Each structure stands twice: as structure tokens, then as C-alpha cells.
């Protein structure tokens with residue numbers, strides 16, 4: 001394996017992934033490479049193929065849980081973070097931080113990304129997972145996407161429709177053979193003060209309701225995007241009737257009703273502030289988080305008959 005270093009300059013070996021995730025958890029990646037441009041990305045993918053190594057595309061590591069045993073392949077951090085405005089459109093490299101796009105579009109008096117304030121990820125990953133909050137998501141602003149097919153190494157453009165956005169999902173997440181290179185977002189004109197007011201409202205909400213003083217990967221599970229029809233449950237938990245109106249049952253509510261808020265295993269804890277967050281109290285292991293995830297899934301299945309689906313991505 002010595003030779004991969006000869007063809008991929010700058011590649012690092014045995015890199016602790018805890019340092020590359022907002023959870024601050026995870027063992028070593030066998031290899032780690034920061035791709036500063038498209039050429040570097042393609043070179044890394046070719047090298048991984050040549051040496052028969054699995055590879056993983058990393059953004060900011062704010063939605064992943066890496067095994068304690070690490071990853072026996074090549075982690076490629078796609079770092080292209082340049083962006084420009086063309087009238088009401090932003091053309092951004094996939095590695096651009098959402099935070100930066102929220103700030104600069106506000107300066108340009110463009111609306112559409114206010115909901116993304118406080119999300120610590122890249123725009124590429126946000127498209128991949130159709131990230132969203134406060135009733136909006138990436139799907140609302142995406143004009144088109146350029147992505148690399150890792151099998152053919154050809155670049156293809158996807159229209160918003162072709163991205164097949166769904167509940168925290170997209171064609172990129174489903175197919176797994178595409179790396180998002182750049183994103184074109186289409187925004188609308190709005191008064192700057194109005195935008196700033198909205199951003200403050202969302203930001204204050206996050207501070208009040210999310211456990212931001214501990215490392216985490218955000219919400220662990222997707223919300224349940226269907227209605228609950230079981231009459232006994234609707235009688236026992238009357239709030240479900242309200243949630244049913246929007247066909248969206250918050251997972252934090254379900255976890256709370258299972259009495260799991262505040263449960264600790266090792267140094268991992270189900271947040272008391274927001275039960276869909278598992279937080280790292282300091283030195284948590286992935287196995288602790290996984291145990292909590294299993295308990296939550298089991299209890300919610302037993303009590304509500306719902307199969308929860310993880311929003312976080314595993315890397316093992």
C-alpha cells in the first residue's frame with residue numbers, strides 16, 4: 001500500500017476521524033485525502049480503484065457516525081468551497097459551508113436559505129441529504145447540480161426534478177455512485193432587514209431548543225412523515241392528532257413519550273433538551289451511541305409501531 005502515497009501526494013495514513021466529525025467520535029481512517037479541486041477528487045477516486053480500496057466522500061462530518069474501529073478505506077474530503085453570484089443565483093462548490101451561503105446571500109438581499117442558519121454542513125452534503133429545517137429544505141432552492149459518476153468518471157448535470165428530492169433524501173443518496181461537484185441555487189429578492197429578522201428567529205429557536213453546548217451529529221433519526229391511525233394511540237397521546245394534521249410526527253416527541261430523555265450509556269446521552277439528539281458528554285464511543293440508537297428504535301416500535309429511520313450516516 002506504500003505506493004498509493006506515490007501517486008496521491010498529500011494523502012495521510014491512520015487519521016483519527018473523531019477530529020473530522022462534529023460528534024468528536026470515531027476511530028482511524030486507513031487513508032485520508034483532502035481534494036482541493038475536481039482534478040484532485042478524480043485522482044483520489046482513481047487511486048482508490050487502483051488499490052481496490054473502498055472510499056467515502058466527506059463534507060464537514062456533521063451528519064456521520066464513524067465506527068470505533070475506524071474505516072479501512074480512503075476518506076476523501078471534498079474541499080472545493082468557492083462560490084459566486086449571478087443575479088439571483090449562487091453557483092457554489094460542493095464543499096462550501098452553508099453558513100457562508102446564508103451570510104453572503106443575506107448581504108445580497110437574497111432570500112431562501114434563512115432556515116439553514118446554524119447547520120454546520122457543506123452545501124454538497126445538504127443536497128445529498130435534502131437537508132432542511134423549519135418547513136423548508138434544499139429542494140426548495142436547488143436550480144441544478146453537477147455531479148461526477150464514480151463508475152464512468154463523467155460529469156452530469158441534474159435539474160431540480162432529476163435530483164428526485166424526498167424526505168431527507170435525493171437521487172444522490174439513493175444511487176450512491178455520484179459525487180456532487182457544484183450546486184446552483186436560485187433565490188429571490190427580499191429586504192435585508194426582513195431576512196435578518198427571520199435568521200435571528202431561527203437562530204434563537206436553535207439556541208433555546210438544541211443542545212448546542214455538546215458535540216453531536218444533529219438529529220439522529222428522520223421524523224415520521226406519515227399519519228398515525230391507531231385509535232388507542234390517538235386517545236392516549238392526544239398531541240398526535242395535531243401532528244397528524246401536518247403528516248409529520250416529531251421523533252423527539254416519540255422518544256420523550258418512551259421516557260428515554262436523559263438516558264446515558266458510557267459517555268453518550270439522549271439529550272434532555274431535544275430527545276432526537278444524542279450528545280457526546282466527552283469521550284463517548286460509537287458503541288455507546290449505537291446502543292442508545294437500538295434502545296430508541298426498539299421502544300418506539302413497541303409503543304407506537306413505528307420503524308424509525310436514521311438520518312445520520314454510518315461509516316464503518
Ligand SMILES: Cc1cc2nc3c(=O)[nH]c(=O)nc-3n(C[C@H](O)[C@H](O)[C@H](O)COP(=O)(O)OP(=O)(O)OC[C@H]3O[C@@H](n4cnc5c(N)ncnc54)[C@H](O)[C@@H]3O)c2cc1C
Nearest residue numbers: 057059060061062063094121122124125131132133180218
Ligand atoms: C448542531 C447540528 C445541527 C444540525 N441541524 C440540522 C438541521 O436543522 N437540519 C438538517 O437536515 N440537518 C441538520 N444537521 C445535520 C448536518 O449538519 C447536515 O446533514 C449537513 O448537511 C451535513 O453536511 P456535512 O458537510 O457535514 O456532511 P457529512 O456529515 O460530511 O456527510 C453526510 C453525507 O453526505 C455525503 N456527502 C458529503 N459531501 C458529498 C458530495 N459532495 N457528494 C456526494 N455526497 C456527499 C457523505 O458521503 C455522507 O453520506 C445538524 C447537525 C448538527 C451537528
